[in-house]
Every structure is written in C-alpha cells, then in structure tokens.
Amino acid sequence: MLEALKAQPQDKILQLIQMYREDTREGKIDLGVGVYKDATGLTPVMRAVKAAEQQLWQLETTKTYTGLAGEPAYNAAMQAMILDGAVAAARLASVATPGGTGAIRQALELVKLASPGATVWISAPTWPNHPSIIKYLGIPMAEYRYFDATTGGVDFAGLLADLGTVKPGDVVLLHGCCHNPTGANLDPAQWAEVVALLAAKGAVPLVDLAYQGFGDGLEADAAATRLVAASFPEVLIAASCSKNFGIYRERTGVLIAVSKDAEATKITQQNLAFLNRQNYSFPPDHGARLVTMILEDDALRADWKAELEEVRLNMLGLRQALADALRAETNSDRFDFVARHRGMFSRLGLTEAQVVRLREEFGIYMVGDSRINIAGLNARTVPLLARAVASVL
Numbered sequence: 001m002l003e004a005l006k007a008q009p010q011d012k013i014l015q016l017i018q019m020y021r022e023d024t025r026e027g028k029i030d031l032g033v034g035v036y037k038d039a040t041g042l043t044p045v046m047r048a049v050k051a052a053e054q055q056l057w058q059l060e061t062t063k064t065y066t067g068l069a070g071e072p073a074y075n076a077a078m079q080a081m082i083l084d085g086a087v088a089a090a091r092l093a094s095v096a097t098p099g100g101t102g103a104i105r106q107a108l109e110l111v112k113l114a115s116p117g118a119t120v121w122i123s124a125p126t127w128p129n130h131p132s133i134i135k136y137l138g139i140p141m142a143e144y145r146y147f148d149a150t151t152g153g154v155d156f157a158g159l160l161a162d163l164g165t166v167k168p169g170d171v172v173l174l175h176g177c178c179h180n181p182t183g184a185n186l187d188p189a190q191w192a193e194v195v196a197l198l199a200a201k202g203a204v205p206l207v208d209l210a211y212q213g214f215g216d217g218l219e220a221d222a223a224a225t226r227l228v229a230a231s232f233p234e235v236l237i238a239a240s241c242s243k244n245f246g247i248y249r250e251r252t253g254v255l256i257a258v259s260k261d262a263e264a265t266k267i268t269q270q271n272l273a274f275l276n277r278q279n280y281s282f283p284p285d286h287g288a289r290l291v292t293m294i295l296e297d298d299a300l301r302a303d304w305k306a307e308l309e310e311v312r313l314n315m316l317g318l319r320q321a322l323a324d325a326l327r328a329e330t331n332s333d334r335f336d337f338v339a340r341h342r343g344m345f346s347r348l349g350l351t352e353a354q355v356v357r358l359r360e361e362f363g364i365y366m367v368g369d370s371r372i373n374i375a376g377l378n379a380r381t382v383p384l385l386a387r388a389v390a391s392v393l
C-alpha cells in the first residue's frame, strides 16, 4: 500500500526553516517563518503566560477530558476578544481547535459538509496553507486579485472586479488584519465597500484572524472582523492565539460560526463538535486554558496587553527603520511601503533569483515570493538587509 504514495510538495515556509537550520554561517539572518523574535533573536514566553502557567500548575487538579468544543469559558473569552458584542451571543457557535490551521481546516470541512459545491475564493497571493488545504479537501477554489506589486499596496480595483463575480453561497476568505504574505491591508472605507459588495452577492465570508494585536492594536485589528460578523447572516471566523499570546507550539485556536438565528446556531454548534470528534476528538486544552485565565483576570490581562503592545511597537519601529535604510541604500522611495504595511510580514517585490542571491551570498533567508518577517530583524541587521537588497537589485 504505502509504496503507492507519491512525494508531497514541501511547504515553502517550513522548507526554509530547515535550510536555515542547516546553514552553518555565522551572521545568517532568518526572515522566514512567522514567529515573533525580540532584539536578541529569542521568541519569549510572554510574562502573563508564564504567570498563568505557574498558577495552573498549582491549581489544576485533573487532566481529564474537556468537552468536544473545548471549555465553554475559552470559547466565550475568545468570542468577546474578537467580536466584543458585535453579534448576539445566541447567533454564535464555536469550537476550540489546534491552532489557527486547525480552525481553517474545520471551517473548510464545515463548508464542505454544508454546501459541497461551493467555491472558496482566496486572495492572490495568500498564506500557502490556504490553497493547500482547500485542494486537499477537493473544494472548488477561485482567486481574487489583491496585491499591486508596483505600489506595494492593495489592488483594490482588481479586488472589486473579481469579487464582483462571486456567486450566492460562495465562500470568500478574507484576512481580518495583517495580510499574510503581503503586509498590505484594506483601510476602513475599503472594508465597508467589500462588505457591501459581498453582502449584495450573498457570499459567506470566512475570516482568518491570526495576527490580532500585531497591526494597529488589539481593538483596531478586530474592527474589520466585527464589521463583517455584524453584516452577514452567516460568517465563519478562524482565529489563532499562536502569535498574539506567543504560544505557537501549544496549538490554540478557535473557529467561530455566526448563524442566522438561535435555532440554526444549535445545529451549527452540533456540527462543529461533530467535526472535532471526527478529526481529533477533544481539542488541546493547555494553551486554551492559559488564554482563558489571562483574559478573565484583570492583572494578567493588563500585563499581556502591555507586552503585546511592546511587541507591536517594536515591529512598527523596525518597519520605519527598514524603510529609511532602504531609502538611503537604494536612493529611491521604492520601498517606502514597508513602513505603511502592518503585521509581521512585508512582500518586498524582489524576484525569485534575487531572493536566492540574498540567501546564498548574504545568508539572508526570506520566503521565495520575497516575504520577510519584520520581527526577524533588529537594529543591527536592518542596515545589513538594506545594503544586501540594494546590492541584488
């Protein structure tokens, strides 16, 4: 049986981690996978997470199973953090999932269960795992234009033209904030236009919210998701705690489904629990419990928010420093968009060959589409990157 298996395409982001690890050069720079790093290159355990873990160790008396949907308190805390009352609780169903990928996967499985022929629209480009899972599940897929490589901004006219052809019941995957891989985002007026268009088309939005708190702030980053959730009879929201709580390996995510009324919500909730049971039974609990403890405790919550804000401001500072350094090195404003982008990533607009040269000649690792992880930089490496980029142009 197993000899019938064919080699699978390797995930480009994960492949890059491997190449970086195997590079023995001193001074190599990792701008690949989306993991936050401080100025010393460490991905720290956040203070509030450490404090919650200590409390948990003292207070936890059992490791018996939770519910199929995860702890109700976790689901409620995540609904509050993401939606802040934008939709009546009676219309919300949700399940804890293993990370944001687990939430995306369950969302797509739910789409397949509810509406087998529905097309899922993804932005061009998007996080590579989106099309990968969609194809794996055999779901029809279409792309809408998103990125304007010449300006480094959103190709809004292209986006509207493509989403104008969406059919009723099609699912449209939107990045709630901090677009991955481009870093280019819709402004509030553009969001309002997209929402009006998709609502008129009868589309079902699927929002991927993996970087809440990494762009313009915890509340500002949820604004688009709240608008979407309040504007459609049905919405799916896949959210991750990997980045904003820094608990990557704990696999902590949530899938929230907005249904048209309380009756429909009951059935949606049953189906979400059913999908968890089919795929892995009970979702992982440790990370979800820490998140719940932090969100429910005033002191822990305040400390977490303060540290998340430090992280966000650090990335914004690095953005400005890189934009300035690129301006100086290239003697042009070509890369000014880096300072306007938000979140962990920016797509620099380099060719694949230039990306390879940066890796081979300078030991600088970025994804092949020239996506960089801003948090992989520090005050020392910003000028090194700017000089290297200028020299391969």
Ligand code: LMR
Residues within 6 Å of the ligand: 013, 032, 033, 034, 035, 127, 180
């Ligand atoms: C990324 O895009 O680098 C992150 O979301 C990590 C991942 O799993 O790909």
